[in-house]
Structures are given as structure tokens and as C-alpha cells.
Amino acid sequence: MNQTTQSGNGSNVVVTGVSSGIGQETARCLAQKGYRVFGSVRKRADGKPLEDELGDKFHTLVFDVCDKDSLERSSDIVSEIVKDDGINAIVNNAGLALFGPIELLDDDAFEHIIKVNLLGTRFVTNAFLPLLRIGNREDQRSKIINISSLSGIFNTPMNGAYCISKHAMESLGEIYRRELFGEHIDVVSIRSGPIQSEIWRKNIDSTNAYEGTVYEKMAKKTHKIMEHAKKSALPPSVIAELALDIIEGRKKKLSYHIGEGARISQILSSSLMPKRWADKLIHNALNKKNQNTQ
Ligand SMILES: NC(=O)c1ccc[n+]([C@@H]2O[C@H](COP(=O)([O-])OP(=O)(O)OC[C@H]3O[C@@H](n4cnc5c(N)ncnc54)[C@H](OP(=O)(O)O)[C@@H]3O)[C@@H](O)[C@H]2O)c1
Numbered sequence: 574m575n576q577t578t579q580s581g582n583g584s585n586v587v588v589t590g591v592s593s594g595i596g597q598e599t600a601r602c603l604a605q606k607g608y609r610v611f612g613s614v615r616k617r618a619d620g621k622p623l624e625d626e627l628g629d630k631f632h633t634l635v636f637d638v639c640d641k642d643s644l645e646r647s648s649d650i651v652s653e654i655v656k657d658d659g660i661n662a663i664v665n666n667a668g669l670a671l672f673g674p675i676e677l678l679d680d681d682a683f684e685h686i687i688k689v690n691l692l693g694t695r696f697v698t699n700a701f702l703p704l705l706r707i708g709n710r711e712d713q714r715s716k717i718i719n720i721s722s723l724s725g726i727f728n729t730p731m732n733g734a735y736c737i738s739k740h741a742m743e744s745l746g747e748i749y750r751r752e753l754f755g756e757h758i759d760v761v762s763i764r765s766g767p768i769q770s771e772i773w774r775k776n777i778d779s780t781n782a783y784e785g786t787v788y789e790k791m792a793k794k795t796h797k798i799m800e801h802a803k804k805s806a807l808p809p810s811v812i813a814e815l816a817l818d819i820i821e822g823r824k825k826k827l828s829y830h831i832g833e834g835a836r837i838s839q840i841l842s843s844s845l846m847p848k849r850w851a852d853k854l855i856h857n858a859l860n861k862k863n864q865n866t867q
Contacts, residue, residue, distance in 0.1 A: 594770025659707025
């Protein structure tokens with residue numbers, strides 16, 4: 574394991590969805606700083622690479638974020654290990670995307686993304702909150718970090734289910750923060766644009782499913798935009814290091830907007846931007862002929 578400054582010695586963190594992408598890099602970054610990381614996967618074998626790499630700084634938890642029984646068992650396992658130290662942060666990272674027009678999306682797929690990105694975030698937070706309370710100290714306040722998205726503040730066509738799930742995750746985070754205010758447990762949202770991860774491979778071809786429908790042109794354009802986004806995506810270490818800075822109190826804001834599209838998403842979702850202007854700009858971007866997105 575890479576030896577760096579061990580700022581996290583004695584601190585415990587839960588990170589969900591560490592089989593790949595942002596979750597995996599966050600687990601790695603925190604463990605390398607000396608945190609004991611409890612990282613969740615759905616298949617036990619997916620925890621093996623991080624166990625091999627990080628040694629006793631990494632513990633695999635196996636759960637689906639929608640499975641409350643597994644979550645309860647996992648929280649008992651963590652409690653047994655950390656005892657009176659509790660945990661210092663939960664990084665709610667596990668999630669998925671789903672592309673397609675809201676009218677034609679498969680109902681089960683729509684329900685599933687809401688379950689995972691919204692209900693799953695709540696189930697995980699509730700399962701580990703008692704341990705977070707134990708770990709909350711005046712010199713290092715406990716944090717809940719939600720890996721949201723720019724789609725949590727800005728609605729884009731062909732991305733509706735994901736936008737809805739991340740907007741709801743934003744509300745959930747704000748409500749937790751206000752309800753936990755008196756306990757000094759902070760909830761911070763990371764709203765990111767494109768990051769290199771498996772999420773692109775899992776979703777990029779789904780836009781092909783709308784050939785022959787009224788959404789064909791929009792779907793093709795979305796595919797091109799996604800290809801471009803994938804190429805310009807930032808490495809997941811950007812999010813991992815930000816999470817570390819939030820946990821260690823160097824970054825104190827309630828939300829962070831990261832990567833390509835951050836500025837324009839903030840402008841277009843601002844209350845100062847007339848909604849009809851935003852509608853028109855988005856429509857033009859998705860429907861102009863021969864527009865080069867590269
Ligand atoms: N990549 C981006 O451009 C980007 C931008 C903004 C926000 N985000 C957010 O970042 C988070 C991580 O995504 P990523 O980009 O790193 O994608 P990823 O590489 O696909 O990782 C997603 C992780 O979530 C896990 N997961 C999915 N469904 C789950 C469930 N029901 N229960 C437990 N774990 C589950 C996956 O586990 P399996 O391997 O078992 O499926 C995987 O470990 C997501 O919340 C995503 O919305 C990503």
C-alpha cells in the first residue's frame with residue numbers, strides 16, 4: 574500500500590459501491606490516508622482487489638443498498654469492529670444512471686433507479702447513522718457525503734429518470750442536514766459532471782433503443798453528447814480527494830459543482846434564468862442539424 578500522510582488514523586468511514594469508479598477510488602484514497610474503510614459491493618468477489626491492495630485498512634461489506642436486512646447485518650459487523658469509536662463519515666456513492674425519454678422508459682427500470690439512488694441512499698444513511706453519532710466528535714464532526722450529480726440541479730431531456738432520482742437525493746440530503754443540525758452532523762453534496770467510470774459503458778448504448786420513435790433524433794444527439802462527455806470525463810480521484818477534504822474539514826461548503834458542464838448547469842438552473850429560455854436553449858442544442866458536439 575502506498576504510504577502517505579496518515580491523517581485518517583483511528584477514523585472509520587463507510588463508502589458504498591466500491592466495485593468500480595468513484596467509490597473504488599474514494600475507498601483507495603481514504604485508506605491510503607490511514608482511514609479504516611468499510612466498502613460495499615454486491616458480489617463479495619468485487620471487494621477482493623481492494624482487500625489485496627489496501628490490507629487491513631479495507632473491509633468488504635456485502636449489500637444491495639435496497640436490502641434493509643443486509644444493511645442491518647453490515648451495520649452490526651461494522652459496530653463489532655469499530656466499537657466505541659463509531660464511524661466518522663458515510664459516503665453515499667452507490668448509484669446508477671438510466672437514459673431515455675421519460676414517456677418511453679421501461680416502468681420497472683424507472684422504479685429501480687428511484688429505489689437505488691433515492692431509497693437506497695436513505696436506507697444506507699439510516700443503517701449507519703447510529704454509528705455516525707457515536708463517532709461524532711467536537712474536533713472532527715461526522716459527515717454524510719452524497720455523491721449526487723449536476724443532474725441533481727439541472728434537468729436534461731433523455732436523462733429524466735436520473736435527474737429525478739438525483740434531485741430527490743438532493744432534497745433528502747438537505748432534509749437530513751436540517752434534521753441533524755442540532756447534532757452537528759453535516760451533509761454535503763458533490764454534484765459532478767462526467768467522471769471516468771463504468772457508468773458510461775453500462776449506459777451509452779441505451780440511447781440506440783429509441784430508433785424509429787419520435788425521440789430518435791434526440792436520442793442520437795444524446796448519444797453523441799455522451800460520447801463527448803465520456804472523452805472529457807475527469808478521473809475519479811478528483812471526487813475522492815474532494816471527499817477526503819470534506820471529511821477532514823478543509824472544504825466546508827454544503828455542495829460542490831465539479832467538471833465539465835458545472836457552470837452552465839448552475840446558470841441554466843438558476844432562478845434568475847427564465848425557464849422558457851432554458852427550454853429553448855436545450856431544445857436547440859438537441860435538435861440543430863449537423864451540429865458538431867466534439
Ligand atoms: N461517472 C460520472 O460521470 C458521474 C457523474 C456524477 C455522479 N456520478 C455518481 O457517482 C456514483 C458512482 O458512479 P460511478 O460513476 O462510479 O459508476 P460505476 O463505476 O458504475 O459505480 C457504481 C457503483 O454503484 C454500485 N451499485 C449500483 N447499484 C447498486 C445497488 N442496488 N446496491 C449497491 N450498490 C450498487 C455498483 O455496484 P455493481 O458493480 O455491483 O453494479 C458500483 O459499485 C453514482 O451515484 C453516480 O450517479 C457519476
